[in-house]
Amino acid sequence: MNPNKLKELLKLYFIMGSNNCFENPAHVLTEAIRGGISLFQFREKGEGCLLDGNKYALAKELQRICREHDIPFIVNDDIDLALAIDADGVHIGQEDEHVLSVRKRIGDKILGVSVHTWAEAMAAKAAGADYFGLGPIFPTSTKKDAKPVQGLSFIRELRNKGIQTPIVGIGGINQENASMVMEAGADGVSVITAISHAESAFKAAAELSKQTQDHDR
Ligand code: 3NM
Numbered sequence: 001m002n003p004n005k006l007k008e009l010l011k012l013y014f015i016m017g018s019n020n021c022f023e024n025p026a027h028v029l030t031e032a033i034r035g036g037i038s039l040f041q042f043r044e045k046g047e048g049c050l051l052d053g054n055k056y057a058l059a060k061e062l063q064r065i066c067r068e069h070d071i072p073f074i075v076n077d078d079i080d081l082a083l084a085i086d087a088d089g090v091h092i093g094q095e096d097e098h099v100l101s102v103r104k105r106i107g108d109k110i111l112g113v114s115v116h117t118w119a120e121a122m123a124a125k126a127a128g129a130d131y132f133g134l135g136p137i138f139p140t141s142t143k144k145d146a147k148p149v150q151g152l153s154f155i156r157e158l159r160n161k162g163i164q165t166p167i168v169g170i171g172g173i174n175q176e177n178a179s180m181v182m183e184a185g186a187d188g189v190s191v192i193t194a195i196s197h198a199e200s201a202f203k204a205a206a207e208l209s210k211q212t213q214d215h216d217r
Pocket of ligand 1: 114133134135136137139140141142143146147170171172173190191192193194
């Protein structure tokens with residue numbers, strides 16, 4: 001995808017699965033969209049997550065909501081699911097299928113890759129990644145196997161070295177610290193709990209959206 005268009009989409013990237021929500025996920029997503037998220041990732045993972053047909057049904061339901069509001073729908077890890085429902089893209093980590101093989105399977109759909117080192121970033125870029133996910137920027141309890149907190153230094157390093165690839169930060173990002181992530185050089189922030197656990201997903205998304213919009217680079 002055109003990097004400038006993608007940078008716009010990454011501004012406020014809401015990620016969620018059923019086990020991240022206290023309320024009905026469809027309701028949380030609808031409220032988050034109303035608040036101004038720009039991209040959505042379906043991440044049905046971890047303890048108590050839905051499997052097989054139930055996972056598929058929730059993906060279809062959330063995708064329908066995204067389509068109604070023109071929000072692209074990204075699937076975490078599960079390439080088969082992404083292809084089965086014709087999602088707009090996938091996000092993979094370093095432990096998942098190789099970037100090159102995922103790129104071949106998904107054609108020109110959006111491909112995001114989590115990277116933690118310069119070497120991983122360069123390899124992902126060469127293999128066809130559209131954007132990098134960098135994290136955890138701050139401490140998070142949402143991802144049990146998260147790598148050590150990296151702070152803002154890796155975002156700055158990539159930008160200082162002239163890397164233009166769209167970058168989104170993840171991990172412990174909320175209304176208080178989102179602007180720091182943007183200032184460091186990210187094009188956007190990804191959040192789970194800052195929206196999914198908020199008393200009002202609408203208000204949380206609206207506040208985060210304001211902060212990311214204020215940082216047009
Ligand atoms: N990936 P929250 S951290 C899904 O470091 C995920 O790659 C991470 O959740 C990484 O916004 C993370 O609740 C969890 O901190 C983000």
